[in-house]
Amino acid sequence: MTDTSYTRLRLSLMLLTLGLSLVPLFALGFVIDSEFRESYGDKLTSNLKLVAHNKADALDVFLTERVVQLEMVAGMNTLDSLSNQQALELVFDTVHEASPSIIDLGVIGQNGRHVAYSGPFDLRDVNYKDEPWFHQAMLKGLYISDVFMGFRNFPHFIIAVKRREGGRTWILRATIDSDIFTGLVRNVQSGASGDAYLVNREGVLQTPSRFGGKVLGQASLPAYRPSGDVDVVRWTEDGTELVAGIAPLAHTDWRLVVIENQQEELSPLLRAQSLIFGLFLICALMIAAGAYLSVGSVVKRLQKADKARAAMDAAVVQSNKMASLGKLAAGVAHEINNPLSIIRESAGWIRDIINDGELGESTAVDDLQEATSDIERHVERARTVTHRMLGFARRMEPLQEDVDLNMLARQTVSFLENEIRHRNIEVECRFDQDLPLITTDANQIQQVILNLLENAIDAIGHDGCIEVETRPGDGAVVMDIADSGEGISPENVSKVFDPFFTTKPTGEGTGLGLSIVYSTLKKLGGGIDVRSERGVGTTFTITLPLVHVSIPGRQEESWTE
Amino acid sequence: MKKIRLLLVDDETDFLHAYTRRFIRRNAEIESAQSGEEALEKIEGGRFDVVILDVMMPGMSGLETLRRIKALHPELPVIILTGHANSKALIEGMESGAFDYLLKPVGTDELYFKVLDAVRARRLPSD
Numbered sequence: 001m002t003d004t005s006y007t008r009l010r011l012s013l014m015l016l017t018l019g020l021s022l023v024p025l026f027a028l029g030f031v032i033d034s035e036f037r038e039s040y041g042d043k044l045t046s047n048l049k050l051v052a053h054n055k056a057d058a059l060d061v062f063l064t065e066r067v068v069q070l071e072m073v074a075g076m077n078t079l080d081s082l083s084n085q086q087a088l089e090l091v092f093d094t095v096h097e098a099s100p101s102i103i104d105l106g107v108i109g110q111n112g113r114h115v116a117y118s119g120p121f122d123l124r125d126v127n128y129k130d131e132p133w134f135h136q137a138m139l140k141g142l143y144i145s146d147v148f149m150g151f152r153n154f155p156h157f158i159i160a161v162k163r164r165e166g167g168r169t170w171i172l173r174a175t176i177d178s179d180i181f182t183g184l185v186r187n188v189q190s191g192a193s194g195d196a197y198l199v200n201r202e203g204v205l206q207t208p209s210r211f212g213g214k215v216l217g218q219a220s221l222p223a224y225r226p227s228g229d230v231d232v233v234r235w236t237e238d239g240t241e242l243v244a245g246i247a248p249l250a251h252t253d254w255r256l257v258v259i260e261n262q263q264e265e266l267s268p269l270l271r272a273q274s275l276i277f278g279l280f281l282i283c284a285l286m287i288a289a290g291a292y293l294s295v296g297s298v299v300k301r302l303q304k305a306d307k308a309r310a311a312m313d314a315a316v317v318q319s320n321k322m323a324s325l326g327k328l329a330a331g332v333a334h335e336i337n338n339p340l341s342i343i344r345e346s347a348g349w350i351r352d353i354i355n356d357g358e359l360g361e362s363t364a365v366d367d368l369q370e371a372t373s374d375i376e377r378h379v380e381r382a383r384t385v386t387h388r389m390l391g392f393a394r395r396m397e398p399l400q401e402d403v404d405l406n407m408l409a410r411q412t413v414s415f416l417e418n419e420i421r422h423r424n425i426e427v428e429c430r431f432d433q434d435l436p437l438i439t440t441d442a443n444q445i446q447q448v449i450l451n452l453l454e455n456a457i458d459a460i461g462h463d464g465c466i467e468v469e470t471r472p473g474d475g476a477v478v479m480d481i482a483d484s485g486e487g488i489s490p491e492n493v494s495k496v497f498d499p500f501f502t503t504k505p506t507g508e509g510t511g512l513g514l515s516i517v518y519s520t521l522k523k524l525g526g527g528i529d530v531r532s533e534r535g536v537g538t539t540f541t542i543t544l545p546l547v548h549v550s551i552p553g554r555q556e557e558s559w560t561e
Numbered sequence: 562m563k564k565i566r567l568l569l570v571d572d573e574t575d576f577l578h579a580y581t582r583r584f585i586r587r588n589a590e591i592e593s594a595q596s597g598e599e600a601l602e603k604i605e606g607g608r609f610d611v612v613i614l615d616v617m618m619p620g621m622s623g624l625e626t627l628r629r630i631k632a633l634h635p636e637l638p639v640i641i642l643t644g645h646a647n648s649k650a651l652i653e654g655m656e657s658g659a660f661d662y663l664l665k666p667v668g669t670d671e672l673y674f675k676v677l678d679a680v681r682a683r684r685l686p687s688d
Contacts, residue, residue, distance in 0.1 A: 334617065334644035338573055341666035345579035348669055352586045383666055390644075 010299045017291040022284055029280045033273060040269045044260070045243070049230045052245030052258045055188050055196070056230075062184065063251045066159055066176060067142065069099060074163040074172040082107045082172070083115045092118035101180040103156070108134070108171040119175065126151060137162055137171050144252050147178045147206045147215060155179070155215040157206075178215070182207045188258050193240065195259040198249075206254055221246075221257060234262070318497070325499040326519070329512075333386040340379050340386070347375040388512060403442045405477055405544070406431040409468055412449040416457065423462050430469040438477055439547045440524050448517045452481045452540050455513065459485030459538060475546055476526070482539040488532040496530055565680055566608065567591040570600040570626065571615040571642070583669040589676075597621030601629055609637065611660075611679045613672065616643040616650055624653055631658040638679035642667065 073091055082088050092105045104119020112129025128134040137143035137160035145157045160173040181198055185207050188196040198206035199219045208214050221244065222235040230247045241262035248255050263270075351372045359365045413420075413427055420427055456466045464484040471478050488496060495501045499515040521528050526544040567589050571577055577593040584591040592607070594600035598621055600612070612630060616623035627639055638660035643650065651662055660679045663672060 337644040337665040338576055342573075342575045342579045344666055345583055345669055349579065349583050349586075352583055356586070379666065387664070 006299055006303055009302075010295055013295045013298070014291055017295060018288060021287045021291070025280065025283060025287070029276060033276060036272065037269060040266070044265050045232055045245075048243065048245040048258060048260055049232065051188060052230050052247040052256055055185070055258065056247035056249055056256045059181070059184060059198070059254075059256060060250045062180075063144065063159075063249070066099065066102065066174070067144070067161065067251065069095060069102075070159055070161045070172055070174050073105075074161050079107065079109075079115065079163070079165055079168055079170045085116055085118070088116045088118045095174075101177050102174045103177050104175045106173045106175075108160075108173055110138075110169050115170065121151070123151065133158065133160060134171070136160075137173075138169065146200045146204065146252075146254075147181075149216070178206065185256065186210075193261040193264060195257075197257055198254050199257060201253040201255075219257065226255075321498065325515075329389040329499065333389040336382070336386050340382055344376055344379040347372045347379070351376075388516075401439065401442055402437045403440050403445060404435075404437055405445070405470055405479060406433075406435055408442060408446055409449055409470065409479065412446055412453060413468065415450065416453055419457060420466075423457065423460070425457060425460055425463070426465045428465060428467045430467065432471045435470050435472060435477055436546055438544050440526075440544060444520050444524065445544070448520055448542065449479075449481070451513050451517050452542075455540075456481055456483035456485070456538075459483045461485070473543055476543050477546070479542050479544075480539055481542075482537055484537045487534040487536055487538055488530070489534065493530060493532055497528070565589045565676065566610045567676060568594060568600060568603055568609045568612045570594045570597070570612065570618070570623075572596065572618045580669060580672070584673070587669070587673055589673075597623070597626030597629070600626055601633075604630060604634065604637070610683070611676045612637060612639045613676070614639050614641050614659075616641050616654065624650065624657065627654060627657050627659060636683065638683055640672070640675055640679060642672075 073095060077087075077091065082091065088105060088107065095102055095105065104117065104121060104123075106117045106119070106123065107115045108128055109115045112127045112131075112134055114124050114126060117124050133143050133145050141162040143158075143160040145159075147155050147157045149155060155178045156175050157178055158173055158175050160171050162169060162171050185196045185198060188194075193211070195210040195212065197209040197212065197219065199221065200206055203219050203221055205213060205215055205217050205219050209217070209219060212219050220237070222233060224231055224233045224246070226246075226248065228248065230245055233244045233246060235242055235244075243260050243262050243265075245258045245260075246255050247258075350368065353359060354365055354369050354372070359368070409431070410429065413429065453466065453468075460466070460483050466484075467480065467482040469480040469482075492501075492503065496514050497518040499512055501515075518528055521542060521544070524544060526542060528543075529541045530538065531541070532538040565588075567584060569577055569580055569584075569591055570593070572595055574595065577595070581591050581593055592603060592609075594603050597618060600614070603609075604612070614623050614627060614630075618626075621629075623641065623643075627641065630637060630639055635658065639658070641651075641654045641659045641662045642665055643654075643662060644665045654662060660682070661675055663675060
């Protein structure tokens with residue numbers, strides 16, 4: 001796998017984890033939020049309705065009380081008795097005491113004129129004959145006016161009840177200070193921007209609005225379709241969302257309007273929302289961090305495992321290659337050995353005949369003898385090759401003896417002393433004096449070192465340096481053999497241990513040297529590595545275990561019968 | 562000295578021929594067999610001093626032939642020839658009672674010396 005595919009894997013795992021955890025989280029959050037918002041909104045609306053309804057009821061009760069009061073006064077007295085100013089004063093005092101909002105009483109005759117009047121104003125001469133309320137009262141028996149300034153010049157309204165007494169009809173009229181409504185309504189106003197007021201059917205304010213103006217001003221209410229019960233109306237004014245509960249009154253066509261600032265009322269919800277949002281953000285961040293860390297560690301482990309597997313695969317491939325080439329080499333060598341035997345023995349037979357003197361003595365016989373020698377010499381040469389090939393495929397069981405690698409290396413270098421001197425090569429030995437002894441096959445190790453040194457000498461040619469270094473390793477000893485030759489090209493480095501791979505001219509190398517070194521070291525439980533840089537040189541590093549326990553039968557696996 | 566009687570076993574005729582004619586020159590009596598079965602038959606029919614046996618043969622393998630010879634004639638020395646320096650086969654051969662082994666290609670003289678060794682070794686205990 002390449003680095004990009006790991007990155008892609010990491011990304012897709014991250015996305016999957018995040019998707020699977022964040023989507024339900026946010027869905028949950030969304031549902032909770034919308035449910036909460038809806039139920040809270042419902043609660044606010046029903047609360048508003050309730051407030052408007054209750055207050056409207058209270059206002060209705062108030063009006064009913066006043067009407068009943070007047071009807072009782074009218075019913076319990078005759079026109080004659082109330083026409084008496086003093087009697088009226090007495091009645092008024094009683095009524096005023098019971099209901100301070102009633103500020104005057106007037107008895108009006110059929111002709112619209114005051115028969116008697118008790119109150120703070122001088123209205124005795126006023127004629128109501130042309131006033132619309134007078135006609136209404138005469139017609140319907142009860143009249144409740146809108147608030148008006150009237151002759152008295154302060155906001156008030158009147159309640160008029162008609163009384164029929166024998167052949168006469170008269171009206172008892174009371175003026176009610178509408179301030180009483182202002183007080184009743186105001187205590188409904190809530191929050192910093194809540195409002196409550198009464199309006200008549202034309203939307204004229206019957207009580208002052210907190211923000212909307214004075215009495216008799218026009219209330220700024222949006223149009224809506226009255227339902228007969230409490231209506232809820234929403235609109236936006238100067239960027240503020242307002243909601244109004246509008247309740248009709250029973251006795252008049254007034255309506256009680258209770259206005260709330262939506263945002264202000266929803267502020268606890270907004271607080272809860274921001275809290276939830278914050279909480280969810282923290283959750284999301286934790287999930288993201290968790291996903292990042294866990295995916296990272298999973299991918300890292302996977303990468304490690306892949307790397308280990310790739311290394312193992314490479315080792316398996318190399319050893320399989322060795323095994324199959326070993327079989328091939330052994331087969332070829334074996335097939336060639338018999339013909340070689342026959343060739344040599346045939347030549348030998350000729351030599352036997354010559355030696356026995358059967359051909360006598362002549363130049364021709366001498367030539368024949370020489371030819372026989374040539375045949376024998378070249379068969380011997382071929383035999384060396386086949387035996388080396390067989391040796392590559394399989395060799396005798398390794399011995400187990402205590403070996404001082406330093407001594408072995410020094411001895412091996414001394415074998416090549418003449419060659420080294422002749423080629424003007426300097427050999428530098430850096431041996432670790434405390435190197436532990438290893439239990440292995442000294443002869444085979446010596447072959448390995450010899451082979452590597454010969455290669456180093458060949459790589460240098462003339463004038464150069466070979467460094468031989470030993471050092472302890474992890475449960476093993478390590479030896480470096482470095483030459484100052486021209487190095488191996490990168491494309492060839494991976495092939496140097498392959499059988500029959502050689503860069504030498506045809507006929508000069510079998511290409512088996514390093515592959516024999518490789519298989520020998522494997523068999524002894526060790527290994528070999530190569531590092532090479534063009535123009536700098538090549539270093540072979542061999543590793544040998546302190547003790548190699550051979551498993552019977554295992555090494556023979558690749559050997560041929 | 563009495564002529565040494567040899568039985569040379571190998572599946573290749575030319576191989577047998579090449580050695581036979583040289584052994585004859587060395588005053589040995591030599592017979593050849595091309596398979597394990599033939600070798601066993603010949604051993605039954607005549608008295609041999611030494612058997613030279615190729616390990617790699619089609620049909621009955623050299624090692625199997627060796628085991629059978631040893632079962633019938635434990636005193637008969639057998640020298641095994643092999644193109645393989647295969648330790649497993651060699652160890653098996655030596656354990657099955659082979660006198661010694663030689664690696665192919667082997668020279669007649671080298672082989673002859675080994676035969677003489679075997680004959681001498683055989684005579685020593687009985688003398």
